[in-house]
Amino acid sequence: MNAMQSGKGFVDLFPPQSDMFTSIESQARSVFARYGCKELRTPLVEFTELFVRGIGAETDVVQKEMYTFPDRKGRSMTLRPEATAGVLRACIQHGLLSQEGLCKFFTIGPMFRYERPQKGRQRQFHQINAEVLGSRSHLADADVLFMLHAFLTEIGLSGLIYELNNLGCPQCRPMFRHALEAYYGRVRHDDLCSDCLRRIRTNPLRVLDCKAPTCREITKDAPSIADHVCDPCRSHFNQVTALLEESGLQTRRNPFLVRGLDYYQGTTFEVVSSDLGAQASVAGGGRYDGLVRELGGPDVPGIGFACGMERLAMLVSEPMPPSLDAFIATSGDHVLARAALMARKLRAEGFGVEFFYESKSMKSQFRAANKLNARACIILEDAGEGGVFLKDMLTGEQTPCSADQLAWNLRKLRAS
RNA sequence: GUGGGUGUAGCUCAGUUAGGUAGAGCACCUGGCUGUGGCCCAGGCGGCCGCGCGUUCAAGUCGCGUCAUCCACCCCA
Numbered sequence: 012m013n014a015m016q017s018g019k020g021f022v023d024l025f026p027p028q029s030d031m032f033t034s035i036e037s038q039a040r041s042v043f044a045r046y047g048c049k050e051l052r053t054p055l056v057e058f059t060e061l062f063v064r065g066i067g068a069e070t071d072v073v074q075k076e077m078y079t080f081p082d083r084k085g086r087s088m089t090l091r092p093e094a095t096a097g098v099l100r101a102c103i104q105h106g107l108l109s110q111e112g113l114c115k116f117f118t119i120g121p122m123f124r125y126e127r128p129q130k131g132r133q134r135q136f137h138q139i140n141a142e143v144l145g146s147r148s149h150l151a152d153a154d155v156l157f158m159l160h161a162f163l164t165e166i167g168l169s170g171l172i173y174e175l176n177n178l179g180c181p182q183c184r185p186m187f188r189h190a191l192e193a194y195y196g197r198v199r200h201d202d203l204c205s206d207c208l209r210r211i212r213t214n215p216l217r218v219l220d221c222k223a224p225t226c227r228e229i230t231k232d233a234p235s236i237a238d239h240v241c242d243p244c245r246s247h248f249n250q251v252t253a254l255l256e257e258s259g260l261q262t263r264r265n266p267f268l269v270r271g272l273d274y275y276q277g278t279t280f281e282v283v284s285s286d287l288g289a290q291a292s293v294a295g296g297g298r299y300d301g302l303v304r305e306l307g308g309p310d311v312p313g314i315g316f317a318c319g320m321e322r323l324a325m326l327v328s329e330p331m332p333p334s335l336d337a338f339i340a341t342s343g344d345h346v347l348a349r350a351a352l353m354a355r356k357l358r359a360e361g362f363g364v365e366f367f368y369e370s371k372s373m374k375s376q377f378r379a380a381n382k383l384n385a386r387a388c389i390i391l392e393d394a395g396e397g398g399v400f401l402k403d404m405l406t407g408e409q410t411p412c413s414a415d416q417l418a419w420n421l422r423k424l425r426a427s
Numbered sequence: 428g429u430g431g432g433u434g435u436a437g438c439u440c441a442g443u444u445a446g447g448u449a450g451a452g453c454a455c456c457u458g459g460c461u462g463u464g465g466c467c468c469a470g471g472c473g474g475c476c477g478c479g480c481g482u483u484c485a486a487g488u489c490g491c492g493u494c495a496u497c498c499a500c501c502c503c504a
Contacts, residue, residue: 016495019495019496068465070502071501071502071503072503075428075501075502076502077502092503093503093504099453122504124502124503124504125501126501126502127428127429127500127501128497129497129498129499129500130497130498131504132502132503132504135497136503137504138504139504140504165461200431206501207498222500223485270503271502271503272503281504282504288498288499289498289499289500290503290504292503293503293504294504295504296504299477305483314503317504318504319503319504320504321504322504323504340462340463340464342462343462349491372462372463373462373464374457374458374462374463374464375456375457375459375464376462376463376464377463377464377465378464378465379464380464381464381465382447382464382465385464388463388464390463392462393499398495400463402463402464404464407463409463
């Protein structure tokens with residue numbers, strides 16, 4: 012019988028990586044709470060149509076990357092490939108958007124995309140998402156970026172590049188699109204890669220961030236989106252960048268930054284690192300003012316971002332392994348039960364305590380204590396009341412200790 | 428979906444050039460230390476050499492296939 016294996020792109024998270032995930036998540040909760048975001052947990056499975064309408068039927072995510080399957084009644088269901096659509100659906104469904112005021116939520120959890128795995132990319136991956144619904148103000152854009160920056164800084168990341176672009180609105184974007192189509196229509200077709208020849212028809216904006224050298228060369232002289240946005244879009248974006256500049260948050264304008272999800276418009280951004288290989292982007296987001304309405308809700312604007320946990324975890328340094336307050340070393344089978352009861356009592360008082368379920372040599376028990384980074388060893392020689400010794404594992408000093416005084420002594424050791 | 432790299436002990440990897448009975452380090456166990464740790468020393472446990480077919484007297488090594496995995500393209504977090 013062959014040993015069972017996980018599916019391609021579905022990975023197990025062991026320490027220290029699982030510890031890093033936990034630590035990143037708790038810092039996210041702490042930062043987002045200060046910014047007034049509440050945690051929302053939405054289903055991992057939604058009706059397929061939600062993503063088709065939300066992300067865009069023509070996007071790669073929807074066309075070839077979704078885990079889609081019929082349920083028992085033949086309805087098409089999909090494992091969520093991103094979080095925003097589900098969050099908006101939940102807010103619409105529960106009537107949160109029909110009132111005045113902001114809706115600010117974050118959500119943490121797994122996403123699923125059927126892709127070939129590579130560095131920084133799995134089929135099940137984890138994101139931290141934040142959404143602010145209900146404001147068109149440039150202050151919302153800036154505040155969301157402040158929050159993202161605060162989070163990334165608090166988990167210890169510096170040297171990240173914050174790229175910004177303005178994608179325009181449904182009024183002005185078509186003009187830019189026409190300009191692009193006209194420009195690329197004039198260049199010699201065999202100079203563009205085959206992907207870009209296709210993109211000219213499907214989504215000309217995507218040609219802008221093609222990595223093929225010849226395409227980049229051609230794109231250098233392509234019309235700039237900055238020259239084609241309408242006045243309201245231009246002024247909104249300028250206000251955002253002015254505020255960011257005033258805050259001291261370093262950003263970089265990237266006119267070729269185009270995001271792959273159709274719902275983005277206006278301010279879009281991406282945070283990239285140079286230490287991640289090909290998947291350089293640790294976070295990305297932007298404004299999606301038409302999306303709530305597209306999903307059947309009221310005309311409520313929104314802005315949000317997503318961070319990739321796996322990519323964050325590759326950048327943060329490993330947390331220190333937790334140390335143990337005491338390891339109980341037993342002298343034989345006759346004290347195992349006493350060790351278990353003693354461990355239970357000390358653990359209930361807040362100490363980290365370990366012991367073996369089988370009696371082993373003292374040598375192997377002390378080795379285990381070292382490996383677990385135990386501050387002290389409790390040596391049990393007697394199944395009755397006495398025979399207890401406490402050994403400081405740093406100094407090697409070993410003294411008799413009554414069972415009642417263990418907690419007091421462990422607390423003292425912990426403080427020293 | 429396409430391209431390239433890699434599959435040998437629990438982990439990291441030598442060994443493949445030139446076919447000849449399977450190696451190291453780490454980890455684990457035991458002992459030196461007459462029940463007391465880290466360092467050191469000695470010993471031990473542990474391998475269908477990813478899987479299948481072929482070439483050969485003989486294959487971890489050569490050929491074909493297959494699976495897995497990693498990296499990259501595409502795209503995204």
